[in-house]
Amino acid sequence: MIKQLARAACLIVLECVAHASTAPRIPVETFYRSLAYPSVVLSPSGRYFAALYPANGTTNLAVVDIATMKARPLTAFARPTEVTGVGWDTDERLIYEFDAINPLGFRAQSIAAVNRDGKNPLMLVDNVGSSVRRFENVELVDLTPNDAKTVLIASDMEKQDFPSVYEVETSSAWHAMDAPSAASRNVFPTRRIKVVPSPGRKCSYVADNSGVVRLCTTLEPDGSHRVLYRADAKAEWTQITGFDKADRMIEPIAFTPDNNRIYVLTNRDRDTIALYELNPQTGKLGTLIYAAPDADLSGPVWSSDHRKVLGVNYHTDAWHTQYFEPALMQLQKDLHEAFPGDSLAIMNFSGDGKKAIVLAGNERTPGKYYLYDAAAQQVSAIAPLAPWIDPKQMSPMQAITYKARDGLEIHGYLTTPAGRAPQNLPLILYPHGGPMFVQDTEGWDRDVQFLASRGYAVLQMNFRGSGGAGSKFREAGNREWGGKMLDDITDAALWAAQQGIADAKRVCIFGASYGGYAALMGAATRPDLFRCAISYAGVTDLESMYDTTIVGDGWVAQRSSESMVYLTHTLGERRDAEFLRKQSPVYNAANINCPVLIAHGRQDVVVQINNAHRMRDALESAHKVVEYLEKPDEGHGFHDEQNLIELATRIEQFLQKYNPPD
Numbered sequence: 200m201i202k203q204l205a206r207a208a209c210l211i212v213l214e215c216v217a218h219a220s221t222a223p224r225i226p227v228e229t230f231y232r233s234l235a236y237p238s239v240v241l242s243p244s245g246r247y248f249a250a251l252y253p254a255n256g257t258t259n260l261a262v263v264d265i266a267t268m269k270a271r272p273l274t275a276f277a278r279p280t281e282v283t284g285v286g287w288d289t290d291e292r293l294i295y296e297f298d299a300i301n302p303l304g305f306r307a308q309s310i311a312a313v314n315r316d317g318k319n320p321l322m323l324v325d326n327v328g329s330s331v332r333r334f335e336n337v338e339l340v341d342l343t344p345n346d347a348k349t350v351l352i353a354s355d356m357e358k359q360d361f362p363s364v365y366e367v368e369t370s371s372a373w374h375a376m377d378a379p380s381a382a383s384r385n386v387f388p389t390r391r392i393k394v395v396p397s398p399g400r401k402c403s404y405v406a407d408n409s410g411v412v413r414l415c416t417t418l419e420p421d422g423s424h425r426v427l428y429r430a431d432a433k434a435e436w437t438q439i440t441g442f443d444k445a446d447r448m449i450e451p452i453a454f455t456p457d458n459n460r461i462y463v464l465t466n467r468d469r470d471t472i473a474l475y476e477l478n479p480q481t482g483k484l485g486t487l488i489y490a491a492p493d494a495d496l497s498g499p500v501w502s503s504d505h506r507k508v509l510g511v512n513y514h515t516d517a518w519h520t521q522y523f524e525p526a527l528m529q530l531q532k533d534l535h536e537a538f539p540g541d542s543l544a545i546m547n548f549s550g551d552g553k554k555a556i557v558l559a560g561n562e563r564t565p566g567k568y569y570l571y572d573a574a575a576q577q578v579s580a581i582a583p584l585a586p587w588i589d590p591k592q593m594s595p596m597q598a599i600t601y602k603a604r605d606g607l608e609i610h611g612y613l614t615t616p617a618g619r620a621p622q623n624l625p626l627i628l629y630p631h632g633g634p635m636f637v638q639d640t641e642g643w644d645r646d647v648q649f650l651a652s653r654g655y656a657v658l659q660m661n662f663r664g665s666g667g668a669g670s671k672f673r674e675a676g677n678r679e680w681g682g683k684m685l686d687d688i689t690d691a692a693l694w695a696a697q698q699g700i701a702d703a704k705r706v707c708i709f710g711a712s713y714g715g716y717a718a719l720m721g722a723a724t725r726p727d728l729f730r731c732a733i734s735y736a737g738v739t740d741l742e743s744m745y746d747t748t749i750v751g752d753g754w755v756a757q758r759s760s761e762s763m764v765y766l767t768h769t770l771g772e773r774r775d776a777e778f779l780r781k782q783s784p785v786y787n788a789a790n791i792n793c794p795v796l797i798a799h800g801r802q803d804v805v806v807q808i809n810n811a812h813r814m815r816d817a818l819e820s821a822h823k824v825v826e827y828l829e830k831p832d833e834g835h836g837f838h839d840e841q842n843l844i845e846l847a848t849r850i851e852q853f854l855q856k857y858n859p860p861d
Contacts, residue, residue: 227851229587230649231843233258236582239568241556243503244290245549247315248556248570250582256840257281260295262315265570265581273317278839279832280327283308286339288369289347291315294339299327306834310337310352312369323367324352340364341406344504351394351412353404362402364395364412398427398436405461407454408506414451414461422764426451428461428479439482442467447670451477452499453508460485462508464496470669472496474511489521495667503548514640514667516598516610518542530571534559537578541566542642560584562614563593565643593617594651596641601694603663603687607675610668611660611691612641613700614651616860624656625860626701628721630688631659632712632736634680635673635769636666649847650709654860658695662687664769678771680713680741681720681782688717689725707793707858709733709850711836712806719784719795719814726792731857733796733850736836738806739814740786741770741779749807752831756804785810788817794824794857798846800833826853 233253240249246265251258258281259274273293274282280299288294294312307326313319324337336359340351348370353362368390395404399417406412415427415436423443427436442448449465461477465484473490477483489496491513500510500520510522520543522528527545534543534557541559546568548555553573560566565584572579596614603609615621627650631639639659647657661668662684664676676684688708695701708718708729715737722732738744744766749756771778780786795818799811811829818825828849830842837843854860 225592225652227649227844227847230645230652231840231847232585232587233840234565234584235586236568236584238285239546239556239582240285240287241503241547241549241554241570242287242290242315243550245551245554246290248581249285249287249293249295251282251285253840258283260285260293260313262293263581268581271315271317273313273320279306286342288312288342288350292347292369294323294342294350294369296339307335308337310339319370321369323350323369324354336360336362338362338403340404340412341410342505343410344506345410351404351406351410352391353402354391355397355401358397360400361397362404363393363397364404365391366394367391394432399425402427405451405453407458408456409458413454416451418761420760420764422761422768424448426482430479439479440477448472449477453506456507462488462499464498466495466670470671474499474508488523491515491519491521493669495669497667500545501547502552503550514638517641518544520544530555530573534571534578545571556581558584560643561590562596562642562644563590563648564588592652593648596647598641599658601691603683603690605683605686607663607687609660609662609687609691611658612639613659613695614647614657615700616651616654616656619654621656621700623702624700625654625705625858626692626695626707627655627657627854628688628692628706628708628710628718629657629659630662630708630710630714630717631665632710632714633666634662634664634684634713635676638665638667646847650854653851653854655707655854656695656701658691658701660688660691677769680716680770681724685717685720685724689721689728692728703728705730705858707731707733707854709735710737711735712737716784719791720782720787722793722795723784723787723790726790729793731794731796731853732791733798733853734784734811734814735798735846736800736803736806737784737797737810737814739784739810741783742773742776743807743810744770745773746807749804751802751804751808785813785817788814788823789821791818791821791823794826794853796826796828796850796853798828798837798849799830800835800837801829801831802834805835824857 236250238251248263250261256278257276260282261270261272263270282297285295296310298306298308309326310324312321326335335356338353340353342350349366351364352367353364355362395412398415401418402415404412405414411432413429417425425438425441428439429436447467449463449467451461451463453462461479463475463477464472466472472495474488476485478485489511494513494515496511496513498512499508510520512520538559541561544558546556546558555571557569557571558566567580568582569578570581594614594617596612599611599613631637638661650657664684692706696703708721710718715734718732718734722729747758797811801808815827
């Protein structure tokens with residue numbers, strides 16, 4: 200039996216905030232404050248954890264000594280630079296990734312190293328230095344746990360789209376972070392040794408358990424993939440398998456402990472993604488390790504060195520983890536007994552596997568991080584994600600199912616305002632973005648809880664085309680953006696009204712990206728159903744998605760050839776202009792009868808800002824009610840805390856004006 204210890208701490212620059220359960224309307228800021236700890240990673244010894252935390256208007260990095268719970272900040276970045284990920288090279292040395300705006304105007308990723316005490320900060324990959332020639336696409340391939348002085352990084356600096364693997368020193372690099380020297384650089388901003396010349400386009404590499412890179416999955420211009428393998432560091436690369444858009448995927452993720460077989464996630468010869476062994480000599484699938492019932496596996500659970508696959512994750516109406524070792528199965532059972540009703544995730548382990556960081560949360564709270572100690576058989580609270588959130592003030596969520604008009608079963612989630620019966624409520628349909636491969640799940644969602652706190656029922660649905668439910672369900676969404684996918688969304692509102700949950704005369708639709716498209720197109724195709732529509736970073740002209748060049752403020756971005764193939768497969772042929780325009784909101788603005796709110800970021804490289812401009816102008820020309828919010832410093836979705844608060848405030852005001860909850 201695991202014991203819980205009440206050892207929660209408020210660290211670094213945070214204060215604990217209590218709210219009375221009888222408090223008045225919850226401020227907007229409560230929902231949109233940056234999480235106290237977006238990520239926590241345990242050190243190999245289990246004595247420390249690295250934490251990402253908000254400071255200076257962005258995300259920074261600190262290390263916390265678990266024995267004393269004292270934190271040492273390691274970075275002091277200010278917006279727009281932010282730390283995005285961290286890992287431990289050794290107990291004394293950390294490797295972290297950060298995003299910043301480079302001289303070419305792009306938000307680019309760089310990689311750096313720093314000691315646990317803050318000393319010896321070094322750049323390993325520099326995409327922000329003054330002499331950067333172009334954006335360097337990089338990927339951390341292996342932390343080389345057997346070698347404390349190096350890591351393996353893939354980079355396409357020498358030949359764009361053809362990354363090679365380099366051994367990069369983590370203790371001494373070309374320049375220190377605080378003293379970059381353009382004069383000291385040649386081709387690369389940091390010292391490195393090429394260990395694997397690129398064998399293919401956009402290779403995604405996998406190292407074996409000895410740190411030898413022996414697998415590469417390419418991404419070809421036509422959207423197909425080749426899986427390349429070599430027997431050892433001196434052998435030639437050979438193709439052992441592959442797949443394209445018409446085939447089922449096969450993704451190598453790791454080598455078996457003996458380095459003779461490969462673990463792969465695949466849906467070859469089946470509907471859902473499962474975990475198999477693959478024989479690299481023949482390219483044939485072997486033993487089925489695990490398949491979830493009627494659900495895709497979403498990814499593996501790794502050991503601390505990222506070498507051993509401990510289990511797999513998947514989602515049905517709730518998140519599940521299947522562990523492969525009896526000790527971890529028992530740990531999972533004990534944790535569920537210790538945290539009844541919570542969703543649990545073991546985030547990472549110490550090197551010996553005897554300590555772990557556990558995240559426990561639910562739809563009413565982002566949760567807390569806990570330290571599990573196997574020797575003591577106890578868990579201790581170490582870091583809350585949002586101590587200012589009072590779960591008692593939040594709203595309940597429940598899984599639901601309904602039938603679309605053609606009989607297809609659709610799964611979703613209904614959140615109803617706390618303290619109110621689920622009867623005759625004002626409703627907000629909230630379709631997800633993506634739209635393919637993405638799925639809504641149960642758990643904390645700040646937008647959902649914010650809207651529910653304002654008196655609205657919120658209905659999320661995994662319409663056809665969504666991920667997680669197998670290939671047939673996902674592929675049923677191909678070329679149905681404004682067709683059957685949209686029918687699934689509007690049918691959710693009809694279902695809620697038929698059940699007596701929603702007032703059919705008080706329904707609004709709100710979404711981001713594809714969800715924004717669905718909000719506008721739903722309002723155009725069912726003007727009788729919606730009282731208002733909110734499009735956030737939404738597509739309004741399907742033809743614009745085929746533009747190969749996207750021009751921004753001082754920058755130009757290119758859509759890749761493989762993304763164009765993907766669009767053709769899932770959206771339709773560009774040459775079929777009549778079909779695309781028929782399903783584009785900008786050409787159907789005159790059919791929209793309800794007020795519309797449009798929000799967009801000017802730096803959006805996914806959905807060009809002219810989608811928002813043209814939709815606003817089309818609505819105004821048709822004498823429709825339209826409100827507009829544009830942020831010059833945001834991309835595909837808002838990121839800055841103050842911008843998010845402003846957006847939520849505008850949404851609240853818009854809803855209050857056009858679909859008041861009472």
